[in-house]
Amino acid sequence: MFSLFYGLWKYIFSKTEFHVLILGIDKAGKTTLLEKLKSVHSNLEGLPPDRIIPTVGLNIGRIEVANSKLVFWDLGGQPGLRSIWEKYYEEAHAVIYVIDAACPSRFEDAKSALEKVLRHDDLQGAPLLILANKQDLTDAASAEELARYLDLKKLDERVYIFEAVSAYDGMGIKESVEWLVEVMERSKRTEMLRARAGVTGPVKRKWGLVSTWRGLQKFMSACILTSSEQDDLQLWLFPSPMVAVLIGKKDQMRKKKCQVCAEE
Numbered sequence: 517m518f519s520l521f522y523g524l525w526k527y528i529f530s531k532t533e534f535h536v537l538i539l540g541i542d543k544a545g546k547t548t549l550l551e552k553l554k555s556v557h558s559n560l561e562g563l564p565p566d567r568i569i570p571t572v573g574l575n576i577g578r579i580e581v582a583n584s585k586l587v588f589w590d591l592g593g594q595p596g597l598r599s600i601w602e603k604y605y606e607e608a609h610a611v612i613y614v615i616d617a618a619c620p621s622r623f624e625d626a627k628s629a630l631e632k633v634l635r636h637d638d639l640q641g642a643p644l645l646i647l648a649n650k651q652d653l654t655d656a657a658s659a660e661e662l663a664r665y666l667d668l669k670k671l672d673e674r675v676y677i678f679e680a681v682s683a684y685d686g687m688g689i690k691e692s693v694e695w696l697v698e699v700m701e702r703s704k705r706t707e708m709l710r711a712r713a714g715v716t717g718p719v720k721r722k723w724g725l726v727s728t729w730r731g732l733q734k735f736m737s738a739c740i741l742t743s744s745e746q747d748d749l750q751l752w753l754f755p756s757p758m759v760a761v762l763i764g765k766k767d768q769m770r771k772k773k774c775q776v777c778a779e780e
């Protein structure tokens with residue numbers, strides 16, 4: 517009995533975890549962005565910009581958005597450190613690519629590093645969020661100007677967006693993350709990573725499966741079978757939000773399960 521309700525509780529309230537890589541050349545503002553992400557999306561105070569030093573290893577940040585857990589991997593962007601990026605590609609659900617929009621002299625470097633990222637097989641189909649960072653500075657290029665400048669050819673098949681943000685004042689960050697969650701939930705890349713991890717079934721979207729009566733009925737019919745094997749319990753579903761729990765026989769439960777299946 518306990519296991520049944522615990523299973524149901526876990527099913528409804530557990531969150532899908534996504535791994536998001538934060539890439540970009542050095543001084544683009546990746547770590548400052550990560551700290552801002554933490555303060556915008558959780559109660560945690562991120563590190564203030566004046567305490568952030570150039571990244572040599574890896575910074576990890578976790579936030580929760582709606583029904584999802586996001587784990588960010590922020591890597592160092594100095595030329596000698598970029599060869600490490602690819603070690604994280606295989607497990608990533610999506611990529612955030614940060615560009616210092618106020619520094620045109622480094623656009624070419626940012627562009628060629630991004631093209632290299634996009635060519636890599638291990639990142640096939642990963643949604644891409646390109647951030648034109650440092651919008652608090654008056655001479656920063658807009659998202660459209662940056663898109664025109666980068667003129668990326670390898671984006672045809674990929675879900676992507678350019679967004680103008682400021683890791684200092686938080687402009688555009690919430691919207692960017694919401695977009696990311698939305699596309700990761702639907703992406704083929706997520707399906708592929710889930711299949712590889714041996715997880716079956718669709719990604720839960722907010723109340724997804726259980727939001728309709730049919731979804732609830734399907735889920736509970738699966739529960740009946742599981743619990744009947746263990747606890748000798750029976751669950752009957754009625755066409756209302758109420759669920760009645762009765763003690764009964766296993767074979768009746770199987771019959772009920774078959775009726776549910778036969779309707780499909």
Ligand SMILES: Nc1nc2c(ncn2[C@@H]2O[C@H](COP(=O)(O)OP(=O)(O)OP(=O)(O)O)[C@@H](O)[C@H]2O)c(=O)[nH]1
Pocket residue numbers: 540541542543544545546547548549565566568569570571572591592593594649650651652653681682683684685
């Ligand atoms: N004005 C302004 N400065 C920013 C912003 N984001 C980052 N910076 C500054 O840009 C510099 C580099 O920021 P970092 O976050 O360390 O850059 P990074 O991309 O993590 O650099 P690496 O770790 O070396 O790859 C720092 O001086 C930050 O304070 C922003 O939105 N606006």
Ligand SMILES: [Mg+2]
Pocket residue numbers: 546547548569570571590591592593
């Ligand atoms: Mg950094």
